[in-house]
Amino acid sequence: MTPAAHLSAAIEVLQLIGERRRPAQDVLKEWGVAHRFAGSKDRAQIASLVFDSLRKRASAAFVMGDESPRAILIGALREARGLSLASVASLFSGEGHAPAPLSEEERARYEGATLSNAPAHVQGDYPEWIASRLEAALGDQAAAEGAALAQRAPVDLRVNILKATRDEAQKKLAHLHPEPTLLSPLGLRIKPGADGRGPALSAEPAFVKGLVETQDEGSQLAALVCAAAPGEQILDLCAGGGGKTLALAAQTHNRGQIYAHDSDGRRLAPIFARLERAGARNVQVRAPRGGADVLADLEGRCDLVLIDAPCTGAGTWRRHPDAKWRLAAGAIALRLEEQSELLKEATRYVKTGGRIAYVTCSVLLEENENQIDAFLTAHPNFKALSAEETATRANLPELARFASRHGFGLRFSPFTAGTDGFFVSLMQRAV
Numbered sequence: 001m002t003p004a005a006h007l008s009a010a011i012e013v014l015q016l017i018g019e020r021r022r023p024a025q026d027v028l029k030e031w032g033v034a035h036r037f038a039g040s041k042d043r044a045q046i047a048s049l050v051f052d053s054l055r056k057r058a059s060a061a062f063v064m065g066d067e068s069p070r071a072i073l074i075g076a077l078r079e080a081r082g083l084s085l086a087s088v089a090s091l092f093s094g095e096g097h098a099p100a101p102l103s104e105e106e107r108a109r110y111e112g113a114t115l116s117n118a119p120a121h122v123q124g125d126y127p128e129w130i131a132s133r134l135e136a137a138l139g140d141q142a143a144a145e146g147a148a149l150a151q152r153a154p155v156d157l158r159v160n161i162l163k164a165t166r167d168e169a170q171k172k173l174a175h176l177h178p179e180p181t182l183l184s185p186l187g188l189r190i191k192p193g194a195d196g197r198g199p200a201l202s203a204e205p206a207f208v209k210g211l212v213e214t215q216d217e218g219s220q221l222a223a224l225v226c227a228a229a230p231g232e233q234i235l236d237l238c239a240g241g242g243g244k245t246l247a248l249a250a251q252t253h254n255r256g257q258i259y260a261h262d263s264d265g266r267r268l269a270p271i272f273a274r275l276e277r278a279g280a281r282n283v284q285v286r287a288p289r290g291g292a293d294v295l296a297d298l299e300g301r302c303d304l305v306l307i308d309a310p311c312t313g314a315g316t317w318r319r320h321p322d323a324k325w326r327l328a329a330g331a332i333a334l335r336l337e338e339q340s341e342l343l344k345e346a347t348r349y350v351k352t353g354g355r356i357a358y359v360t361c362s363v364l365l366e367e368n369e370n371q372i373d374a375f376l377t378a379h380p381n382f383k384a385l386s387a388e389e390t391a392t393r394a395n396l397p398e399l400a401r402f403a404s405r406h407g408f409g410l411r412f413s414p415f416t417a418g419t420d421g422f423f424v425s426l427m428q429r430a431v
């Protein structure tokens with residue numbers, strides 16, 4: 001396929017995403033199955049165009065004065081890729097499988113339209129209905145934070161200290177030019193390629209042998225501030241695919257016991273191979289078994305209960321740009337209920353003096369500080385740790401500057417920390 005044919009295909013996929021209201025990744029997969037002539041490199045180019053368009057959907061439509069898939073793609077070529085009008089015009093030639101030539105109006109808008117008078121939700125590329133919620137959490141930084149969430153994300157790796165130091169892993173991956181992350185002492189960052197793609201890590205010996213795992217720097221920090229110590233009894237209540245479990249296993253140097261649980265057994269499926277690869281030997285996976293109480297023996301025994309809570313994912317829009325357009329107010333309400341239930345459930349397992357770590361990958365106040373406030377009011381036998389104390393206990397005192405100004409917890413975000421948006425708060429059970 002030619003680069004111009006990739007554009008036509010991306011317009012078609014954007015149209016399908018709009019009609020089907022399904023995750024972009026699923027629609028791209030279906031499109032690939034229905035168009036067997038497209039090879040893997042073509043599909044990757046098309047996906048990259050689609051994701052850039054979704055990241056910049058609002059600003060691209062504003063620039064072009066039109067919300068059609070074609071207009072959004074054209075606007076995104078300017079907003080996300082900075083292409084010149086001449087380059088775009090040469091691709092939109094109307095020949096072969098290329099999209100129809102640019103109209104006079106499209107040309108004029110591409111060259112002349114500006115975002116300077118656009119409202120915050122357009123400048124920040126998020127849905128208008130969520131603007132007030134983002135402003136409540138982020139104040140006058142909402143548009144800047146939205147714009148940072150509309151950038152392509154780098155590939156972040158967490159070095160597995162059970163197998164290598166950061167220097168060793170960096171040397172083994174030197175051909176990918178990884179740079180040490182600025183905040184996580186365990187992170188390596190690889191810039192995305194010009195087409196937005198990361199490297200094929202699953203074929204890298206350093207990955208296959210478990211020296212590194214993919215994990216956003218914000219997620220690494222959330223795990224690090226849990227300050228898990230060797231010998232502790234730890235429950236990872238929402239372990240999913242095990243991203244945080246693996247980080248905790250490394251932190252504890254394989255000493256003590258980590259119990260990895262998730263209410264959805266299918267989500268746990270990848271954890272077994274990942275634990276094996278990482279050489280993590282202190283993890284017991286506690287998958288659900290019908291209605292059995294699979295965590296009953298942990299009642300009142302845990303030094304640390306991690307709640308990596310189900311959330312809107314409003315901090316991960318760099319990686320899942322379609323999620324911001326599919327998010328609905330009803331989904332937020334559901335997540336809020338699940339989160340407060342999980343906080344309540346966690347109290348069952350924490351021992352006296354033990355701690356709950358509450359984590360989300362959301363930037364919304366309701367899912368973060370407000371949940372902590374409500375929990376502390378309902379559970380006076382718990383006290384929240386200050387940001388300073390949290391950062392000091394984790395031996396990362398410089399993280400105290402990420403203290404939330406809304407309540408107890410630390411906030412990391414693309415704009416303030418160069419990470420995905422993460423919130424983490426620690427609460428200790430009174431002795």
Ligand SMILES: C[S@@+](CC[C@H](N)C(=O)[O-])C[C@H]1O[C@@H](n2cnc3c(N)ncnc32)[C@H](O)[C@@H]1O
Nearest residue numbers: 238239240242243244262263264267308309310
């Ligand atoms: C943010 S994801 C976890 C990501 C994972 N910890 C990681 O680092 O890769 C949230 C998880 O919570 C799980 N979950 C939702 N409600 C739950 C509940 N009541 N009890 C336990 N797990 C739950 C979901 O199935 C989902 O896998």
